[in-house]
Amino acid sequence: MEQLRLGDIIIDVEKKDIKNIHLSVHPPAGRVRIAAPLRLDLDTIRVYALSKLSWIKKQQEKFRNQDREAPREFLNRESHYYNGKRYLLRIVEIEAPPKIELQHSTIILYIRPGTSLDKRQRIIDEWYRAQLKRVLPELITKWEKKLKVKVNEFGIKKMRTKWGTCNRVAGRIWLNLELAKKPPEYLEYVVVHEMVHLLERKHNGIFTAYMDKFLPKWRFYKDELNRLPVKHENWNH
Numbered sequence: 576m577e578q579l580r581l582g583d584i585i586i587d588v589e590k591k592d593i594k595n596i597h598l599s600v601h602p603p604a605g606r607v608r609i610a611a612p613l614r615l616d617l618d619t620i621r622v623y624a625l626s627k628l629s630w631i632k633k634q635q636e637k638f639r640n641q642d643r644e645a646p647r648e649f650l651n652r653e654s655h656y657y658n659g660k661r662y663l664l665r666i667v668e669i670e671a672p673p674k675i676e677l678q679h680s681t682i683i684l685y686i687r688p689g690t691s692l693d694k695r696q697r698i699i700d701e702w703y704r705a706q707l708k709r710v711l712p713e714l715i716t717k718w719e720k721k722l723k724v725k726v727n728e729f730g731i732k733k734m735r736t737k738w739g740t741c742n743r744v745a746g747r748i749w750l751n752l753e754l755a756k757k758p759p760e761y762l763e764y765v766v767v768h769e770m771v772h773l774l775e776r777k778h779n780g781i782f783t784a785y786m787d788k789f790l791p792k793w794r795f796y797k798d799e800l801n802r803l804p805v806k807h808e809n810w811n812h
């Protein structure tokens with residue numbers, strides 16, 4: 576894949592056996608792609624992209640203003656997501672260590688009276704982290720067998736721009752804490768994506784062939800993750 580740079584806008588250019596040039600801007604971060612016929616050279620494509628610059632900027636602006644999860648205040652009846660399902664928050668103030676319980680469609684947050692917003696956020700983040708830690712070992716083992724690779728270590732962290740990363744040398748994968756909110760198939764997709772990087776570093780034809788072989792629906796999950804409202808997140812890895 577080639578890239579064009581117009582100021583601070585980076586455009587992925589893919590040459591294909593097609594008749595017409597095709598420009599698209601993708602949510603949530605406004606990534607720009609051009610699919611161009613094989614006969615067009617990069618200069619011609621640049622001229623085309625320049626002629627569309629104001630349109631590109633307008634689309635990017637649109638994405639910046641939408642698809643953004645409102646900041647949580649941790650109040651009663653606020654929506655919170657876990658495992659792809661929406662829960663309504665119920666706050667129970669109690670003189671005891673904090674904990675979280677799920678009951679049907681309610682997520683109950685037990686906190687001491689006067690717990691700050693930051694602390695509420697930390698409690699729920701730690702709970703999300705614990706849920707991921709609970710399911711990941713089995714998921715990773717399953718895919719270690721299928722892909723015949725070895726993950727030495729996995730970690731979970733908040734990431735602003737990526738759903739996951741892979742350090743091939745260390746055999747370590749990192750997963751975005753936000754994945755705890757998504758349906759389990761999406762978590763699995765990201766795990767598989769990062770583990771396939773242990774076989775192939777780049778997003779090239781070899782990588783795609785592995786994904787097609789092992790997780791034929793991967794494009795669907797990828798698009799959905801890009802589409803879902805996520806806080807300043809962007810699938811770019």
Ligand SMILES: [Zn+2]
Pocket residue numbers: 768772778812
């Ligand atoms: Zn990747």
